[in-house]
Amino acid sequence: MKLKKNQENLKQIASLIKYAFGKNNNLLHDNNFMSRYDHSNGYGFFNDDKLTSYIMVNKFKSEVFGHHVPMAGIGYVASYPEYRGQGHISKLMKEILNDLHDEGIPFTNLAPFSESFYRHYGFSNSIYQKEYRFSCGALRPFKLPRTGHVIRGKWDDLMVQNGVIQLYERQLHTDDERNTVIREAWWWNRMDTYYHNRNIAVYIDSNGRPISYLIYRIQGDVFLADELYSITAKGLVALLGFMGSHAGAIKEFRMTLPEHSLIGELFPEQNQLKISLHPYMMSRIVDFAKMITYMKPLQEGTFNLEVISDDQCPWNIGVWQMTNKDGKVSCKQIEDGLVDFSGPITAWTQVLLGRLSMMDAVKLGLITDYRIKKLEFKKGDVSFYDYF
Structure with a gap:
């Protein structure tokens, strides 16, 4: 109740x-x-x-x-x-x-304590994290920026806070995010107090614009980078240089970044990096028809999509006609019509909210294609992580 x-x-x-x-x-x-x-x-x-x-x-x-x-x-x-x-x-x-x-x-x-437990309720893996681990030697090529400057402080430092929020909001307005929390003030403040002793570094360019930020903690001799975001490669290099300036007191660096991160390509000795991918969040579609209208199909036309099973949300079961015309997506349930693609709600969650493409879902047998129609959805990114 x-x-x-x-x-x-x-x-x-x-x-x-x-x-x-x-x-x-x-x-x-x-x-x-x-x-x-x-x-x-x-x-x-x-x-x-x-x-x-x-x-x-x-x-x-x-x-x-x-x-x-x-x-x-x-x-x-x-x-x-x-x-x-x-x-x-x-x-x-x-x-x-x-x-x-x-x-x-x-x-x-x-955030699941057991993935199999939550799959019983229609949840599927949807958000992954990429973790980089390395020693201080990997950061030797990176130096503090010669132009612009790095400011460091806590969340209650308004200059630092404004720089972070400007960059965060900028990314949210790119229309590339597929499942990213829009952080309200109370949630930002809770994140700051939930993770003890967090520091923030913001790189400001020579024109006074915030370019990148790093939210991090130091636990003993371990440097934990919880969030790193930049709008330019120079901003990434500047903050890697900032991290490297801690080398004398740090034994290991750990960066937790989005799955699509390619920051490892900036390291000249990539064999010094230990890179791993971890499942982080699971998602569950509650209203299939509504979620379809928020997606970005890459092909125009009409497609009949079938949800063949959903034990907890039976209203999702059936055939749904999705129409994509002039960038607008609509969806309605139909009684008759040849099905183009079908699958359980868990598979549709992986395709619509996760990283799985339609082609890969078909290859894996998670989605069945009946009429050899081509359909893909824009995958987008999850650039910022939140824990519930």
């Missing part, structure tokens, strides 16, 4: 989350937890007036190819161990998906 926001429910929520996630502090006095709770809806299952299972839902706007699309971030999925396996989470998840559909929120994201 959807929980009312009152002190008794809050106390029970805090107790359950504290136990399930091994937190040591009093969540009722934790600004990070409370800021998220204040901007959330909660769903819970009770047994004899005791809250035994809980799910938190935060509502965001997400950038999807130039559209500001409502999106739900699901987190704090928890049950006491003695009540697990009784189907409580399944009931709550079904209620959440029904509510999201009624509220016009067409998709949701979450």
Whole structure:
């Protein structure tokens, strides 16, 4: 059931989350937890007036190819161990998906503790991270910039903050993002306090324009680059030089960047880099017809797309006629008509919100093509990562 926001429910929520996630502090006095709770809806299952299972839902706007699309971030999925396996989470998840559909929120994201667990609810892997690990020797070719300058500070430094937000907003207006959170002020502030001791460096060019920024932490002798963004190659080199200026005190550097990052090509000795790709977020399409209208098909015309299965959101099942004409995409359900492509909702999520192309999905047997029509969707990028 959807929980009312009152002190008794809050106390029970805090107790359950504290136990399930091994937190040591009093969540009722934790600004990070409370800021998220204040901007959330909660769903819970009770047994004899005791809250035994809980799910938190935060509502965001997400950038999807130039559209500001409502999106739900699901987190704090928890049950006491003695009540697990009784189907409580399944009931709550079904209620959440029904509510999201009624509220016009067409998709949701979450960070999975188990991918197979969430696949039962129609989620698919959609967002990946690329991690670079290297020692200080790999940064020797990079120097601090000779023109322009780097400013360093905390999030409450307005000059630093303005530089970051200008660059962040600039990327969101490129219409290239396919599933990227539009960060509101409360979320920016929560990110700053959630990750302790974060620093920010912004490279300003000789004309006074912010070109790149780096959000980072130093833990012992490890330099953690949590977010690195630049609008030019020079901006990347400037911040790599800034990172290199820490070489005397740092043993290892770790950069977590978007999957499409090619920053490794700037290193003259790439064999010094350890590069790995990790699944990060899973997504779930709640309203297939609505999500189709936000996509960017590469071919014009009319295509009949079939969702063959969706246990939690049965309204998605059926044949949907997508028309792409003059850059505008429309979608309607049809009763008759030859199907061009068909697949379960999980496969369509991988194609529409993930990195999988239609051609690759067909090759993998996730999507079936019936009429040999060519159809691809613009893939776009996820340039910034958020954790729910």
